[in-house]
Amino acid sequence: MSGSVALTLxxxxxxxxxxxxxxxxxxxGEIPFFLIGDAGQMADLAGGLGLPLRRIAAPAEAAAALPHGLPVLHHPLPRRGAPGRPEPENAAAVVEIIxxxxxLARGGAALALCTNPINKKALKEGAGFAFPGHTEFLAALAGAPLAVMMLAAPALRVVPVTIHIPLRDVPDALGPDLLAATLRITHEALRRDFGLPAPRIAVAGLNPHAGEGGAMGEEEARVIAPVLDRLRGDGLRITGPHSADTLFHAAARAGYDVAVCMYxxxxxIPLKTLDFDGGVNVTLGLDFVRTSPDHGTAYDIAGQGRASPSSLIAALRMARDLGLRRAGRR
Structure with missing residues (x-):
């Protein structure tokens, strides 16, 4: 297996x-990685920033190229376009790059996959992209029945059970099978990829005050609690359902390794409030490691030289660490 992380444009x-x-x-050079993107566009960007790049023909060349410039595995774009203005003609190529x-990650040519942000609306309009986001698309590519989104930072890890759906649809989507599968995938990922032999999982309720005994909602008693009881019987260390408004202060966070939330x-919100620049999006349940910076495309500052790489650096570090642990090299 390669030791380099593949990064999409x-x-x-x-x-x-x-x-x-x-x-x-x-x-x-701390983290070997290479970018999959249009080498011509990247050369223009590199020139504007006064930074070098090196075009490579295969991932195996990334490590040797890394000291001399950002290694770029060429994938052509139909149009260069302008920063901040997505081109519909490029949508299919963006999907192909992912x-x-x-x-490459599934086949072992890359240690892990790290993905830069996409605009789902632009992909849907330009290429008929039928997925709510990266997480669901990568699950389909991997043939995974369910992929789980985790946001991770040094101070907090969180997992939403339902992801990219309207808030009004959450109660109907929140079924016992989805909740149980999400909790099992989260538990196994913390063991395998994060090196926690007995993960502590805290589960939030859906309603204010976790339903307050049914006075503010019934989902806690009808759906959430029975699932937690069953999984506790299987040996998982799970607490809840907790009132979400008291789950994220420092003393509460000390009592768990991940908080599983309902939407x-x-x-x-708590993850980004605690560590906006250090949060990393990790997809659990795949047969390869995937991370992503926890921010969007930032069209408003694109091309101005103002964008911070902090979240991407955190995502690359986590991709390397999880990839090495998955490969048995850490």
Whole structure:
């Protein structure tokens, strides 16, 4: 297996290329990685930032090229376009780059996959992209029945059970099978990839005050608690359902390794509040390691040289660490 992390370009009109170059300059060879993207576009970006790059023909060349510039595995884009303005003609190529990166990670040519942010609306309109986001697309590529999204930072790990759906649809989507599968995948990932032999999982309720005995909702008693009881009987260390408004202060966080939440913002608001730049998106349940910076395409600052590579650097570090542990090399 290669020791290099494959990094996808993400949206060509976003900040993916810029932060990749800045990450290369900051890391100074600490993490072997290469970018999959259009070498011509990246050369223009590199020139504007005064940073070097090296075009490679295969992932195996990345380690030797890394000291001399950001290694770029060429994948052509139909149009260069302008920063901040996504081109519909590029949508299919963006999807192809993600699939190429996943194939390299699954086949062992890359240690892990790290993905730069995409614009789901632009991909849907330009290429008929039928997935709510990276997580669901990568699950389909890997043939995984369920992929779970974790956001991880030094101070907190969170997992939302439901992800990219409207809030009004959450109660209907929150079934016992989905909750149980999410908890089992999370437990196994913490053991295998994060090196925690007996993970402690805290589970949030759906409603205010975790339903307050049914006065504010019935999902805790009807759906959540029975699943937790069953998994505790199977030996998992699970507590809850907890009131979400008391789950994320420092003393509470000391009592668990991950908080499993019922919907997207219930999980991501505390994570991003605690560590906006250090949060990493990790996909659990795949047969390869995938991480991503926890921010969007940032069209408003694309092409201005202002984008921070901090979250990408955290994502690359985690991709390397999880990849090495998955490969039995850590």
């Amino acid at each position: 993400g949206d060509p009109a976003g900040i993916g290329g810029e932060i990749a170059l800045k990450a290369w300059a900051t890391l100074a 699939a190429r990166g996943a194939a 997207h913002d219930q999980a991501l």
